[in-house]
Amino acid sequence: MLAIEVELLHGTFRADPDGTANTGGLTRGEWPPAPARLFAALVAADGTGDRCRVTDASELEWFENLPAPVIHAHPDPWHQSLMPRYVVRHDGRAAPKPKHPAYLGRMPIQIRPGVRVAPKHPVVAYIWDTDAPDDIVASLRLRAARIGYLGTADSPVRVRVATERPDAAATVDSLVPDPAGPMEIGVPQPGDLALMDRLFEAWTTRGANVSRAQFPGLRHRVGYRPAKLAPSKDQGGCVAWMCLEVAVSGRRVSAVTDLFKKAVLSRYQALHGEPPAVLHGHGFRGAGFDLARFLALPDAGYPRSRGRIHGLALWLPPQSAPDLRVGIREAVHSIRRLTGHGLDAPVSPWMGERRPVAATPYRWMRRSRAWASAFPVIHERRGQIDLAEVTRWCRHAGLPAPRSFRSNRTPLVTGAVDLAPIEANRPGRRGRPYSHVKIWFDEPVKGPVVLGAGRQRGLGLFVDADEADEGEGQE
Numbered sequence: 001m002l003a004i005e006v007e008l009l010h011g012t013f014r015a016d017p018d019g020t021a022n023t024g025g026l027t028r029g030e031w032p033p034a035p036a037r038l039f040a041a042l043v044a045a046d047g048t049g050d051r052c053r054v055t056d057a058s059e060l061e062w063f064e065n066l067p068a069p070v071i072h073a074h075p076d077p078w079h080q081s082l083m084p085r086y087v088v089r090h091d092g093r094a095a096p097k098p099k100h101p102a103y104l105g106r107m108p109i110q111i112r113p114g115v116r117v118a119p120k121h122p123v124v125a126y127i128w129d130t131d132a133p134d135d136i137v138a139s140l141r142l143r144a145a146r147i148g149y150l151g152t153a154d155s156p157v158r159v160r161v162a163t164e165r166p167d168a169a170a171t172v173d174s175l176v177p178d179p180a181g182p183m184e185i186g187v188p189q190p191g192d193l194a195l196m197d198r199l200f201e202a203w204t205t206r207g208a209n210v211s212r213a214q215f216p217g218l219r220h221r222v223g224y225r226p227a228k229l230a231p232s233k234d235q236g237g238c239v240a241w242m243c244l245e246v247a248v249s250g251r252r253v254s255a256v257t258d259l260f261k262k263a264v265l266s267r268y269q270a271l272h273g274e275p276p277a278v279l280h281g282h283g284f285r286g287a288g289f290d291l292a293r294f295l296a297l298p299d300a301g302y303p304r305s306r307g308r309i310h311g312l313a314l315w316l317p318p319q320s321a322p323d324l325r326v327g328i329r330e331a332v333h334s335i336r337r338l339t340g341h342g343l344d345a346p347v348s349p350w351m352g353e354r355r356p357v358a359a360t361p362y363r364w365m366r367r368s369r370a371w372a373s374a375f376p377v378i379h380e381r382r383g384q385i386d387l388a389e390v391t392r393w394c395r396h397a398g399l400p401a402p403r404s405f406r407s408n409r410t411p412l413v414t415g416a417v418d419l420a421p422i423e424a425n426r427p428g429r430r431g432r433p434y435s436h437v438k439i440w441f442d443e444p445v446k447g448p449v450v451l452g453a454g455r456q457r458g459l460g461l462f463v464d465a466d467e468a469d470e471g472e473g474q475e
């Protein structure tokens with residue numbers, strides 16, 4: 001085992017997760033500190049090549065080939081957005097008139113410091129299930145002793161390297177690598193050391209004109225999930241989860257998912273080029289029910305639920321390539337606002353928060369024998385529905401056949417949304433019948449459960465329901 005323990009000496013951590021802190025639009029800081037950031041700190045601690053003083057950098061070449069580690073960190077820290085401040089401009093130019101109250105003759109400049117993260121437990125542990133040679137461990141310890149901070153300079157740390165499981169691993173929750181996990185965290189990969197050398201050489205030559213953003217090859221995101229969540233299977237699943245800063249009425253589900261889809265397509269094209277057919281459906285050769293699903297996550301199923309939308313999720317079908325999952329996750333997590341259709345909703349990536357519950361994967365990825373619709377199900381065919389038709393819906397959604405069901409025109413659980421025909425059907429298209437449904441299975445089924453002809457736009461989303469609250473329906 002190789003373990004690296006990072007103790008936050010001020011109890012806080014501040015870093016720019018995606019380069020947007022200087023825009024003033026950042027609302028959530030980086031958490032946990034990415035393994036890629038730890039690797040960069042190890043590189044900076046003693047340099048490479050002729051710049052090394054206490055090591056020979058062979059430990060860095062070994063380290064960048066490690067797999068993604070298990071991360072132990074506090075799951076729900078406090079994110080505090082810091083207020084902008086003005087400092088004196090250090091460019092040697094005098095102001096035509098004194099404009100800075102403390103430095104006469106100097107010009108001020110605005111600094112946007114971003115977000116400070118304050119976890120309950122100020123220790124983060126990274127654990128690799130691998131045996132490290134003694135000389136590698138010794139060199140890593142020499143570098144770790146020279147690390148003063150992670151992220152910004154006001155985040156001082158103490159870094160320890162060990163070959164035994166640290167005590168912190170027993171006191172905080174863990175995140176494990178999972179290609180279909182709901183979170184993405186930066187990790188080092190082979191070749192990063194050479195790219196960092198090129199970046200450093202360019203910076204020493206051209207100065208501040210060179211930034212890390214000019215070297216996108218250093219950006220590697222890996223999916224992670226809380227260890228408490230069940231492992232993802234290749235049955236399709238949500239690859240990205242987002243939180244709405246302000247809840248939106250559930251009756252606007254079609255508008256929200258439409259804006260969500262447009263934003264994903266736009267960001268994917270900006271980051272990676274032409275969006276894949278699984279996102280937009282044009283030229284898609286698979287079955288229609290294998291397209292991506294853009295989900296709006298309402299508060300439903302609890303005694304005081306109100307049906308308001310608190311989050312978003314993007315579901316991808318089985319057999320989606322890992323690099324496609326990563327690219328789509330990056331596109332989703334780069335979205336900052338949904339604007340249009342009378343909406344202006346700030347959004348941010350889900351980073352392990354437990355509130356609001358409706359925006360967390362825990363709410364939608366449970367296992368249950370009974371499920372009830374939060375948004376009405378758009379019927380796949382016209383006419384009366386029976387168990388055979390509901391079984392057909394389940395088969396198209398990749399679910400087992402249900403044992404029984406109940407349908408109703410109005411919601412069957414508290415907080416489920418009762419939509420008008422104009423809100424459920426697409427403009428300019430012939431309307432389809434829709435209804436709220438509750439279904440029972442013989443064995444527990446893992447969510448998210450989405451049924452019907454509107455599942456690509458979030459309609460037909462189900463919440464788990466207690467079988468004891470009422471009798472079963474038609475068989």
